[in-house]
Amino acid sequence: MDGDLDSRKRKRTSHACDSCRHRKVRCDGRQPCATCSATGEDCLYGAEAIPKSKSDLILDVVLRSENMLREMAAQMQTVLAPTTPVDPRIASSPLAFFSPPTVDSTHRPVTSPDQISNAILSQFHSSTTESILAWPHFKDFHPLRQNYQGSVFYLESRRSPFKHRSSGSLPYVGKTELDHILQSFEQNVNFWYPTLSRNKSTEVEIQILSNSLDEDMASCLALLVMALGCASEMIRSISSDTIAGLEELEKRHRWQLMSGLYFDLAFKKIYLAQAECTTEAVQCLFFTALFFAFLQRPIQAWSFISAAAVKCRLLLSYPASEAEPQHLECLRRIFWSCYILESDYLAELAALPQTGIADIESSIPLPGEYHTHSCPTTEEHSSLYFLACISMRRLLNRVHDLLYARNNGVASDIYQFPSVVAELDHQLEKWKDLLPPPFQFTEDREPAKSTEAGFLRQRYLTCKSVIYRPYLTWALSLTTRGETVSPAVYEGCKTCLQACCLHAENLHPFPQTIMIDTWICSLSMASVMLIALATARETSLRTCLPANATEIGPHLGKYLAQWMRVPGHGVSPSVMQSIRLIEDASQSLSDIVA
Structure with missing residues (x-):
């Protein structure tokens, strides 16, 4: 030596x-x-x-x-301190909400430098619905325990395998119907996740009309676009929130059948995308993930999101010198789409292996110019909406990580979490205030200006309730020990409950919720009912609940029971379990209030 x-x-x-x-x-x-x-x-x-x-x-x-x-x-080992005020220049920028200022790094006692700059969702965090169900406050509610069949992952991994038709012919569509399908894809899937260029959309149209589908990735991509377009058209019918007649039901069944046929044909070619590492391969994997999300198969959806994210990260790390700018922009947009969706799944399945895209998200440029829609105004709104969703997901990840990370979340530290909650709430309100006019909303039950504004309000209310949840858990622990809840804690608890209940009351048939987020939504709404039930159990906290709290359960059950049958490929057992939890919690809540 x-x-x-x-x-x-x-x-x-x-x-x-x-x-x-x-x-x-x-x-x-x-x-x-x-x-x-x-x-x-x-x-x-x-x-x-x-x-x-x-x-x-x-x-x-x-x-x-x-x-x-x-x-x-x-x-970073310093005690939590108030963060610096937001730069006044931010408020003057109409694009400031794209990437809102992050929480001061001194909020974290111990963490890695990368985790400060990147909005990472820690594994094994304690804010899942299953974590809430494990609260000791539910030990006396026997129906909740009896009807709980197992973990979400256990239920989904044991369901019958996905079956596709061994043989099938390509559905015939004329020019008018094809335009209708592609328009539905553009106005829905490509609005929420604007990743398909107009040039590619034109290529899809030519391939389908000429029936020139071969054993290649271009054909796989075309079939996936058609599958998602048909599914979008079916969702459009369901989201009208009116009672459908016989003719409308027949149309829905036809769109459901066509979407399945197109997807079966595409899925036979997906091995091509799995074997290659190109922009087109990444796009095929991503669209496959979206269709599995539509089918409410979270394990398969996550699997293809992961595959798309890994290849996307690889291609962005080794950009070809001769690569066209639109290919690079496409990859960036898929990267951010995967970032949103992977985080959504990790929010409820906290042990899922991560792809690492969150580790580098701060180094990837936000979406830029990309021709995705035939109407310039719609294209602009789509880009703005996408950016709003990205910034909200980044904020949600920081909320989960700062408050509920397994080893260093501060939600249970009464000396630290109040200042963290205050700062996170400040960032959330800045996000809301800086939304473009088409997506602005009020924090009440008034109808939103658009379905997109309504969906963003749901995200906002989710975030607010998660931010203020430490006050609720603190209040519950105090009342359990017979101690008095201070006015400050009571107000924080009330803010959490108001956001939770508004989130549930404002659930409506948003196309994006039905098509992509039904599984996630069912778990989120189950957590709302569990939180309401835990609160109602304590007499001193019951006044935090709205007067119509007992109406929330039936409202949720009405929509979720309808949406879980949309795919027509079997029912997700975890969605079914969430609905049972909502029903049992709703009944127990009614018994307590009565």
């Missing part, structure tokens, strides 16, 4: 530090060297005339990194 140290010293004495070289004195090659230690100067080895060996260069990098990490760790 001593011989190795002497050998390294002999090697490095020929590479004196900058300070010793300038003074023309002997340098012992250490970091810091004896001379710099005595004088208090920075000891740097960056300007030698003689080039260093690779091992010396690596050592330099390691030493500098260690110093940097020590400094950052010292800063």
Whole structure:
């Protein structure tokens, strides 16, 4: 060991530090060297005339990194302090909500530097619906326990395998009907996740009309677009919130059948996308994930989101010099779409392996110019909506991580979480205030200006309830011990409950919710009912609930029971379990209030 140290010293004495070289004195090659230690100067080895060996260069990098990490760790171990005020320039920018200012890093006692700049959702966080069901406040509610059949992952992994037709013919569509399907795809799927360019859409139209589908990825992509377009048209009918007649029901069944036929044909070619690493392959994998989300098969949807995200990350890490700008923009948009969806699934299945895209999200440019829609105004609104969803997902990830991370979330620390909650709520309100006019909404039960505004309001209310949940858990722990709840804690608890209940009351047949988010929505609404039930159990907190709290359960059950049968490929057992939890919690809530 001593011989190795002497050998390294002999090697490095020929590479004196900058300070010793300038003074023309002997340098012992250490970091810091004896001379710099005595004088208090920075000891740097960056300007030698003689080039260093690779091992010396690596050592330099390691030493500098260690110093940097020590400094950052010292800063992050400080006690929570108020964050700096938001830069006034932000409010003047109409695009500021694209990437709202993040929470000050001093809020985190111990964390990695990357996790500060990147909005990462920690594994095994404690804010899932299953975590809420494990609260001790439900031990006396036997129906909840009896009807709980197992974890979400257990239920979904044991359901019957996805079956597709072994043989099937391509559905015939004329020019008018084809335009209708592609328009429905553009106005729905490509509005929420604007990843398909108009050029690609034209290519799809030509391929379908000419029936020139081969064993290639272009054909796979065309079939997936058609499958999602037909599904979108079916969802459009369901989201009208009117009682459908016989003719309308027959149309829905036809769209359902056609979407399944197109997807079966596409799925036979998906091995091509799995084997290749191109922009088109990534797009095929992503659209497959969206269709599995429509089928309410979360494990399969997550699997294809992961596959698309990994290849997307790889292609963005090694961009081809001759790559067309539109291909790069397409990849970035798929990256952000995967970031949103992967985070959504991780929010409820906290143990899912992560792809790592959240680790680099701060280094990926936000969506830029990309021709996705025939109408310029719709294209602009789509981009703005997409950016609003990205910024909300980033904020949600920070909320989950700062408050509910497994090892260092502060939700249970009564000395730390109030200032974190205040800052997160401030960021949430800035996001809401800076939304473009088409997507602005009020924090009440008034109908939103558009379905997109209504969907964003749901995201906002979800975020608000999760931010203020630490006050509720604190209040519940106080009442369980027979202690008094302070006015500040009561108000925080009330804010959480109001957001929860408004979130449930404002659930309506938004196309995006029905087509992509039914599984996630069912779990989220089950957590709302569980939280309401836990609150109603405590007499001193019951006044936090709205007067119509007992009406929420039937309202949720009406929609979710209808939506779970939309795919026509079997019912998701975890969605079914969520509906049972909602019904049981609603009945127990009614018994308590009565």
